[in-house]
Amino acid sequence: MAIVMAPHNITLAIGLFTACLMPPAALASDVTYVSLSYDDALPSQLTHAVPALDSFGFNASFYLVPTNPGYLNYEKEWATVAANGHELGNHSYTHPCRSSLPGRSWVDKDNDLDSISAEAMKQQIMQTNAALTGLDGQKNRTYTIPCGDILAAGEDYLPLIRDHVLAIKGRTLSSEEEVIVAPSEVSAEALISLITQQPDDVRIINVIFHGVGGDYLAVSNKAHVALLEFLAANREDYVVDTYKNIVEALNTSDAVASY
Numbered sequence: 001m002a003i004v005m006a007p008h009n010i011t012l013a014i015g016l017f018t019a020c021l022m023p024p025a026a027l028a029s030d031v032t033y034v035s036l037s038y039d040d041a042l043p044s045q046l047t048h049a050v051p052a053l054d055s056f057g058f059n060a061s062f063y064l065v066p067t068n069p070g071y072l073n074y075e076k077e078w079a080t081v082a083a084n085g086h087e088l089g090n091h092s093y094t095h096p097c098r099s100s101l102p103g104r105s106w107v108d109k110d111n112d113l114d115s116i117s118a119e120a121m122k123q124q125i126m127q128t129n130a131a132l133t134g135l136d137g138q139k140n141r142t143y144t145i146p147c148g149d150i151l152a153a154g155e156d157y158l159p160l161i162r163d164h165v166l167a168i169k170g171r172t173l174s175s176e177e178e179v180i181v182a183p184s185e186v187s188a189e190a191l192i193s194l195i196t197q198q199p200d201d202v203r204i205i206n207v208i209f210h211g212v213g214g215d216y217l218a219v220s221n222k223a224h225v226a227l228l229e230f231l232a233a234n235r236e237d238y239v240v241d242t243y244k245n246i247v248e249a250l251n252t253s254d255a256v257a258s259y
């Protein structure tokens with residue numbers, strides 16, 4: 001009996017060993033993930049970005065701020081955006097940024113992250129989650145850091161919020177493997193080159209838009225659509241999805257277990 005079983009066991013062992021060497025890391029590294037995201041709940045995103053994304057069948061992440069007019073006046077529209085497969089992401093409740101950094105004269109005194117505590121930021125993230133769950137019924141969502149500022153009244157607030165969001169934009173993989181670009185006022189060619197010019201090691205490209213064909217820090221409709229056309233023509237190289245879906249796909253891979 002033992003003689004009969006031995007070859008079978010060896011084959012099985014080799015099979016498992018081969019499986020460990022191949023997927024999922026090898027499969028995951030074949031493609032580059034592209035997260036198209038749209039911050040601040042701007043009306044031009046509803047008017048221009050959403051129809052363009054839907055026409056190509058791409059899902060994206062919209063990082064909403066529940067106190068912004070572009071949220072308060074369009075709650076029904078954002079709920080529909082979520083129902084069509086896009087992610088409603090957390091971008092804090094009032095979008096505080098630090099006033100003490102260069103070029104921040106626009107920061108309101110009442111919304112200054114130099115004086116808002118880390119604990120208060122945690123409350124903002126929880127409040128925003130509750131508001132967004134009311135629109136999309138989802139329990140998990142990702143977070144984009146307003147202005148990229150991580151110090152709240154001098155304290156890094158990110159450790160306090162990690163249990164309240166699925167992931168933080170730009171912090172799922174190492175900085176060599178995950179990049180953030182935030183284009184505005186760029187040509188179609190320049191926008192596409194932000195995708196094509198990335199080093200081979202990069203596995204997630206986060207593109208952060210604000211206005212699309214309107215509002216501020218805008219990218220033109222023409223450039224935005226040209227990028228979508230490029231991504232649609234290169235689906236074998238680039239996987240476009242919500243940041244939530246990308247993170248969940250990578251979390252099933254051993255390749256990111258160490259981050």
Ligand SMILES: [Zn+2]
Pocket residue numbers: 039040091095146147
């Ligand atoms: Zn923002």
